Amino acid sequence: MPTPDQQRDLELVRDSLEGEPEAFGRLLGHYETMVYNLVLRFVRQREEAQDITQEVFINAYTHLGDYDHSRPFVAWILGIARNQALYRLRGLKRREVASDTIEDRPASGIEGDSHTQVQNKQLEHEVLRCLDALPEKYRTVIVLRHLLERSYQEISDALSMNLGTVKTNIHLGRKLLREKLQRMQLID
Numbered sequence: 001m002p003t004p005d006q007q008r009d010l011e012l013v014r015d016s017l018e019g020e021p022e023a024f025g026r027l028l029g030h031y032e033t034m035v036y037n038l039v040l041r042f043v044r045q046r047e048e049a050q051d052i053t054q055e056v057f058i059n060a061y062t063h064l065g066d067y068d069h070s071r072p073f074v075a076w077i078l079g080i081a082r083n084q085a086l087y088r089l090r091g092l093k094r095r096e097v098a099s100d101t102i103e104d105r106p107a108s109g110i111e112g113d114s115h116t117q118v119q120n121k122q123l124e125h126e127v128l129r130c131l132d133a134l135p136e137k138y139r140t141v142i143v144l145r146h147l148l149e150r151s152y153q154e155i156s157d158a159l160s161m162n163l164g165t166v167k168t169n170i171h172l173g174r175k176l177l178r179e180k181l182q183r184m185q186l187i188d
């Protein structure tokens with residue numbers, strides 16, 4: 001039985017396929033930020049992430065007829081985003097990190113005095129740096145689970161990965177991240 005969000009997505013996909021142009025726009029509106037955030041975690045550059053996000057939705061629109069309605073749309077679109085980001089990464093040569101990388105973004109949701117804000121921003125920066133240093137298979141599942149708040153099943157569907165493998169990769173990724181943070185003496 002589909003959830004209300006899944007039912008909404010199925011209706012919007014159907015309407016899009018029947019030629020209703022605003023239906024796909026509504027789908028895009030629901031998932032644009034989520035797709036962008038996932039892509040940004042891979043490419044680490046805002047402009048590049050914006051370009052890839054546009055490519056993801058162009059690909060999704062072009063191949064909407066291939067969408068398997070038995071899977072949640074969110075899993076399908078996140079799978080496209082992941083594949084597109086990895087494809088682009090393989091094609092990019094290592095280059096100087098731009099000044100508008102994710103590490104430069106302001107810390108969000110942090111309250112308190114400016115000294116505490118600076119400390120929290122530095123901690124956030126180091127955690128993200130450690131996360132970025134994880135092997136791709138661990139980084140991907142941790143980003144999907146903790147930053148994008150996807151369920152284990154959604155991650156499994158998006159990555160076409162066995163549910164047990166998803167859980168194992170999340171566990172091992174957390175362990176590696178914790179070890180890195182402990183070595184840096186950022187956590188006990």
